Structure formats: C-alpha cells, structure tokens
Amino acid sequence: MFLSRLLLWLCYGVLGTAGLSSAVFAEVAPEAEVKAAVVFNLLSFIQWPIGWQPTSRSLHLCTFEASSIERELSRHSGKPVHGLFLVIRRIAGSAEELEQCQAVFVESANPSALARAAATASSQPLLVVGEGAWALERGAMIGVSLVSGRVALDVDTVALRRSRLVASSKLLRLARTLIE
C-alpha cells in the first residue's frame, strides 16, 4: 500500500514536472468564475440574526472595485438566497453605503476596505468576505484563497459571532483554517 502510494506520488511528480499533466483533477475553470461561485454559494451557509430584516426583498452583496470576480459575481445576481434576491452592488465604501449591505466581498488588492468593512461589522450584521490567504489577518470573517490550484476557505467564527452571524457546521467542516 505504502509502495503504491509512493509510486503514484512519484509519477505525479515526474509527469507534472514534465508538463504532461496539468489537470489531474476532473474540473478546470477560470479563477474568477470559481471564486465567484464559491462566494455566491457560501451565502446560503450563513445565518443572519432572526428579526433582522433587510429593507427590501433583496440581499445586497457589495463590492468595492471593478474586477473579473465582480463581473462573475454579477452573473449570479437575481438568484434567490434565503428567499431574497441577490443584488451585486458596487460601493465607494461610505458609512451610508455599507449600512445598505448585508455582505461585502473585498478583493485582495484592497486591504484598507477590509479593515473598514470589519469595523462596520462590529455594529451591524455584515458578512465580510475577503480574497487572499491573509484575508482573515486583515479583517475578513471568511477568506477565499487559492491553495494548490483550488479554492480554499478560511473561517473566523469569533468575528462572525461578533457581527451576530452564524456559519453552518457544513461550512466549518469545509474550512481549511478555522478560528473558533
């Protein structure tokens, strides 16, 4: 058993290095599409506080900058999440704008937006999703990053609780890094 695993590993290494096999996994898709699909999907695994209602029939996922991920996210707009319609909205980041958001997605390029979104989340339920391996260190509750060519999730449940949000146990199971 050990030998066959070792052989398999060696083969991956040799073939991978020779460039013969760039795709040993079943599905291949552009980074922005996968990340956007993951962000859209994980909204369903977050519970906003009971009695807390958005003013309209929509759930606002706000972004700060034009990016390929934002464009892919907007393909999911109008889809139902928790019985509300998803709206993707670009904001400059003022306090009034942030008050209208139930979730924000912050590109890795914008760490200052992450810190300000985190400060907003201490006074209102706001899901803060950040891109990049260091998203949690910069104020995100959920980090969406690339590890070994696939999307990985980092989850900070303490930060989620502070904003009165609850992540489902399934999401926590899927997390690469979990702060509890």
Added chain:
Amino acid sequence: MRPFIVLFALSLASGSAASTDGLSSMSLEDLLRVEVAGASRYAQPLSEAPSAVSIVAAEDIRRFGFRTLAESLQSVRGVYATNDRAYSYLGIRGFGRPGDYNSRILLLVDGDRRNDTIYDQAMVGHEGPVEMDWVKRVEFVPGPSSAIYGGNALFGIVNAVLWSGTDLEGSRVTAEAGSAGMARLGLLAGRGIKTGGQAGDWTVGLSVYRKRGGDVHFPEFVGVGGGDGIARGLDGERYAKAFAKLNLGGWHTSIALSSRHKDVPTAYFSTDFNAPGNFTLDQHAYADIGHAATLSENLTRDVRLHVGTYRYDGEYVFLSSSSVVGRDEARAQWWGAEYRLTWTGLEGHKLLLGAEAQRNGRVDQRYFDLSPRTNHLDSRHRGSSVGFFVQDEWRFAPRWMTNLGLRADRITNFGTALSPRAALIHHPIPEASMKLIHGRAFRPPNAYERFYHDGNNTQKPSAGLRPERIATTELAADMAVTPTLRLGASVYRYRMRNLVEQITDPADGLLVFVNQSPIHARGAELEAEAMLTGGWRLRGSIAAQRTHQDSGGEPANSPRRLSKLLADGPLFDTGWAFGLNLQSIGSRLSANGSRVPAHVAGNLVLRQGEAAKGGEWSVGLYNLSGRRHLDPSSSEHVQNALPQDGRQIRVRWESALQ
C-alpha cells in the same frame, strides 16, 4: 501497476472546462475541488508579503491620473520621486542617493524581475518597460526582501500587476494630448479563453508617446556663451512599448518590448549647454515561458525560463570644449530559470522552496569618441548567479502568524550572501493588525560601478568594491477605528553598511566608486484614510525620518519630512469626479552639499464619473501652482538642483469596447 493506469487515464482525460452554469449548479463541496485555470494560482501575491504593503489600486490610478509608476508611488507614505530630466528616481524613507539609478529597489512586473544587469536600474518613469495604462495595481513593499528575491531588494519592491484578459474581456483605446506638444495613443485588449479542456486568457498592450518638450531655464548657465541660460527645445521624449501575455492550461508565456529616447537639456557630464545631440536611449526586451502544476493535493510546482536584453545608447556633445561627441553603449543579455515548490501538507503551514539560476551572457560597456573614433572603454564581462530560498508561513495560534524566510545567493566574484527575514503578525481584533519585521538584504556592486570608466579622463575604474548590506527592524500597525476611518503607523530603524557611492578621489581628482561608512536611519510614518459624506474620500500621511552617516553629516536627497494629502470624490451633481493629490517634501541636500528648498506640489484630475457613450474624458492639471520646483542633482551636474516641469495639462479620452 494500477497507479500508472489511473494516472495516464487522468492525464489523457485532462479535465473538462466547467461552464459558469455548470459551476453555479455545483455544491460548495464540489466547487472547492474544481481546479483553477491559469498561472496566478501558484503565485504568492505580493500583497501577502510579510510587510506593511501599500497598494495603489486601479481606481486610484484613474482618480488621480497617475502617468508613471514613479508618480503613483509618490502617493505612498514615505516615498518620494525625483527626476533629472533623463530618468525618474525613487527615494524611500530618506534613502535616495542622487545618481544611483534606482539600483537599490527591485522592480517586478507581474512578479518577474525587471532590473537590468548593468545598472541594476528599476525604471519607474517613461523609460521603463511598463505603461501605466496596463497596470491594474501597484504594490509597494517597503524594507528588504532579499529573503525571497535576492539582490537589489534593499529599500523596497515595486510590483506592477498588469491587467489580464479575464479582467478586460474587451479592449480599451486611449488618446491623450497635453502641454509641451505631448501626444499619446494606447491600446489594451484581452479576453478569457475556454477551449476544450483548458481555460486561460490572453492580453496585449501597445502604446506610443511623443513629447516635443519645452524650454528649460538653468540659472547656472546664464552668461555661458553669452546665452540666457535657457536650453531651447532640448527636452523632447518619445517611446513605444508593447507587451503580450498568454495563460492556458498550466502554461504561461509573456513578451515585453520597449524603447525610449530622451533628449537631455541639463548639460550633464560637462557637455555643451544649449546644444542639440545629448540624448539617452533605453531599450528592453523580455520573454518568458513557465509551467505550473499540481503535483499532489498539497504540493504545487512552478517552473519558469526567461531571457532579457537591455541596450543603452547615450551621446555627449563636447564640440565647443574638445570638438568631439562621446558615445556610451551598454549591452546586456541574460537568461535564467526559476523553480518553486509550495507545500501545504502540514496544517497551519505554507512552505515555499525555490531555486533560481541566471547567466549574464553579455555585460558590455563601451565609451568612445565618434569622430575621429577613439576608444576609451571596451569592457566585456560575463557572470552568473544561483540562489536558493525557503520560506515558511505558519499560523501557530488563532490570530497569530509568523513568516520566516532565508535565501542564499552565490554570485560570480562575490561569494555567498545570506539574507534572512522574520515577521510576526498578530491581529487582536478583525479590524486591527500588528507586524514586527526584521530583515537583512544585500546588493553586489553592479557592472557600471565596477567596470565603467572613461579612460581616466574624469572617471577611473573602481576596484575591490564590497556588496552593500542592510539590516532593518520595523513595527507596523493598522486599524479601522470606525467604519469610515482607518489609521496606519510604523516605526523603523535601518542600518546600512558598505554603501557604494561615487566620490572624487582627492589624490588624483578622478571620480571613483567606493564603499562608504555605515548609515543609520530612524523614522516614523503615520497614515489616515477617511470616508466623508457625499462619497468624498480623504487620505493623508506624514513621514519623519533622520538619517546620519558615521563619517558625519546628512546624506544627500534625504528629506526629514514628507506629507501627502489625497482627496477624491464626485463633483456634486455634475456627473464628474475629482482627484486632488498634494505632496510636501522637506528641504534636502544635493550631491555637492548645497541645500535644496522644501516645496509643495499638487495635481488635480477631473474626469467623467460614469463611462458615457463615446468614451470617457478626463482633464489633468499637473503642478497646479506652476512653480518650477527643484530636485537635488547628482555629481555629474554643474547645477545644485534641477528644475522640474511647470504647470501642465493633459486631456485624456478612453473608450472601452466589449
């Protein structure tokens, strides 16, 4: 034999490109198993470097109308830019040695080194291989980063991240016109690719620029040849740049070309004043190909081969003094390979192992008189370097992380250099973070410093130069105090040994490069960003530093105070937005010891807030006051300080096509 069969079956199947519809019907669990296409999946973004990284985002480049990397970096705390009407230079935290050709700064484009192998120059003005329109964001990492990148990364790294096809999904055409007969045309285009089992994207950029150039007044030259001290029509500049990149499957390849010609009006190196024919020409060509692969669930591998050439031509007119025109020619060619493994098999750790090798096949410098042809310098060298590095990023407790790195470099003639770096990062609450960083870096003297001379007319060869070394310690904190107010601060201490600097040897009166006595610097930076009502945003920073040399005195071009103020937002209900950018820089010494006064400079850019049909217009006013500020000059100038551009206007039109 089973593993082999499984493996080959998988290789042949080679995966199927999932459509967006396919992805949105997938469960989260399945999405986390989808392999991401493209090379970026393995690159560690510089924004994740263990340092107080500053980022100039795409929106900021538009808001403030930054025209070069140098201009964009001038908005970053602790950074200042100078210009000697030939090249742009960066000063960082009080280190901005006049005439050092930015050799202590590492310039990366999409993570790949762009310093040449003769002057080690990080070209951040029009002379560089990057066009601002291609730049999605500029990342600046202050402090030494030799632990990953090897030589040159002493004072900081500048990384220009270019737009990619998936960001663009179409093309952008730009046209600009401005003061001093400036005109520029640009094209940037790109798209995502999905073919068969593969996904990726392509991007191309083209740009041409021409500036007739105005008259420049140098008071030092009043009366020279009975003239009025004005260099007339000798400040022209033109360039052409192109790049293309392709990512497909695990493969990535890119090519970049640039050529810039600049007339130099300053009469440097004792050339004739107000005489045409003094110019510099800088040409770069780069190409690379790489492949990234997932070797196992926790192991990825990136390999890259690259080649580069750099060509410099310069002519110096001495017709009135010695009836000759001198010509400098520098030619460099290099090629190399990089190999990186990233392993995430141990929980909480991310381990990076890498090796780099580079061969400098051609490092040639010539200096001769054109007519009659007289050779003064014909220096031909070769060299090579090998580097190995390891880095571990470890989340050892909730909200605590360390980053430890070590690199060993072996360079022809300079033995082995070790560059360690250690960082401790803590974020007690989500909106705050603290970093303690210690790092060491080195820079071997470059070919220009070691081999250049002009036949002992004014400059003699510099023998026995030792590599420069720097050790720094920095404490940085960042916090969003309220949702609309973010504060950042850092304090640092730098110690630099063996600084290579050009001096005049008192024994024979010739210029020569020598290692200087140690330099110490201490400083602090404070930064604030506030969102105001009405969509207005205010950012400001103050940097204070003190630098002194063991041999006594204050180094040149080392301002003790730097302040920046940036404001932007919509212009009420006009549909236009403004970006105001003010810079204040304290007084500095020039290379010959005279004091250059402090100044404040400002730029204002107005642009259409929303892209309208028929394109988006913007108008930029650069140097609002119109006063010609002074930058310290280096030793090849007669002038104590060099006047900068007066007020300039730039009108820009951009149209995006899907």
